[in-house]
Amino acid sequence: MTHTPHRLEVENVSVAYGDKNVLNEVSFQVTHGARIAVVGPNGAGKSTLFKALVGLLPLKTGRILIHGLPLGNHKDCVAYIPQREEVDWRFPVSVRDVVMMGRFNSHGWFSRPNPADAVVVERSLAEMSIANLSDVSISDLSGGQQQRVFLARALAQEPHILLMDEPFTGVDITTQDATLKLLDRLQQRQVTTIISTHDLNLAATRFDMVLLINKRLVAFGTPAQALTQENLQKAFGNSLLVMDSGAMLVDACCPPDEEHHHDVVVEPFFKNGV
Ligand SMILES: Nc1ncnc2c1ncn2[C@@H]1O[C@H](COP(=O)(O)OP(=O)(O)OP(=O)(O)O)[C@@H](O)[C@H]1O
Numbered sequence: 337m338t339h340t341p342h343r344l345e346v347e348n349v350s351v352a353y354g355d356k357n358v359l360n361e362v363s364f365q366v367t368h369g370a371r372i373a374v375v376g377p378n379g380a381g382k383s384t385l386f387k388a389l390v391g392l393l394p395l396k397t398g399r400i401l402i403h404g405l406p407l408g409n410h411k412d413c414v415a416y417i418p419q420r421e422e423v424d425w426r427f428p429v430s431v432r433d434v435v436m437m438g439r440f441n442s443h444g445w446f447s448r449p450n451p452a453d454a455v456v457v458e459r460s461l462a463e464m465s466i467a468n469l470s471d472v473s474i475s476d477l478s479g480g481q482q483q484r485v486f487l488a489r490a491l492a493q494e495p496h497i498l499l500m501d502e503p504f505t506g507v508d509i510t511t512q513d514a515t516l517k518l519l520d521r522l523q524q525r526q527v528t529t530i531i532s533t534h535d536l537n538l539a540a541t542r543f544d545m546v547l548l549i550n551k552r553l554v555a556f557g558t559p560a561q562a563l564t565q566e567n568l569q570k571a572f573g574n575s576l577l578v579m580d581s582g583a584m585l586v587d588a589c590c591p592p593d594e595e596h597h598h599d600v601v602v603e604p605f606f607k608n609g610v
């Protein structure tokens with residue numbers, strides 16, 4: 337019997353900050369080339385999951401396997417684009433240098449970039465249409481341009497798995513479209529992409545699979561399987577409002593002390609999971 341290894345296997349993973357459990361026994365498997373949306377309310381543990389997947393946080397329980405081997409054997413094949421507000425953009429570094437950082441994993445921080453690295457960097461800048469910004473300091477960029485720089489850096493890394501934390505939040509429509517087009521090209525190259533979003537319509541229409549979490553795994557399946565009213569209710573609780581039309585309104589921001597609100601309407605065709 338031939339066994340096709342999954343690219344990514346998450347087994348029974350729990351993560352805590354101190355004694356506060358944030359992810360509890362999460363398990364799922366992803367085959368190569370899939371496009372997965374990670375959906376859940378604020379504080380659900382989406383960013384925490386990403387940090388665990390890239391080895392930035394220790395696991396309290398469980399393990400993460402890539403190509404059948406534990407994390408650490410494969411650091412360079414996982415690229416991670418953090419949520420933009422987690423990055424200090426005042427750092428005085430040029431766009432080209434940030435993109436070149438994507439190459440350091442492949443040959444270490446202290447070796448000099450070689451001509452092949454420069455070619456990959458220029459190609460990545462061009463692919464994200466920011467070659468004209470190469471010498472600009474990242475502190476002088478708009479949100480959408482910053483997003484493109486991070487995408488170019490991830491491309492330069494030539495990853496097998498790309499994690500993007502909320503790339504569609506707070507960016508202009510052109511950058512959103514550029515990101516979606518990039519996702520199509522990455523899929524053709526068999527790159528697995530895992531993307532958190534508060535936009536349930538995007539999750540429903542542009543992704544192969546949806547991972548619904550709220551500190552634990554609520555559902556993992558095709559958008560129609562995962563985004564049912566029952567599952568959304570489990571994940572979002574009282575912030576899910578079902579209209580007479582069958583449309584569902586999610587106030588993704590649960591705690592009243594949080595500033596930002598995202599109201600997202602899910603089209604009624606997902607109401608019954610069809
Ligand atoms: N460094 C940290 N130390 C302690 N608690 C943390 C830390 N980072 C996150 N948390 C807490 O862990 C929980 C999950 O946070 P996380 O950022 O993973 O959620 P999220 O789903 O990404 O939310 P959002 O949609 O707002 O980005 C939250 O309760 C958060 O306050």
Ligand SMILES: [Mg+2]
Pocket residue numbers: 382383384419501
């Ligand atoms: Mg987050």
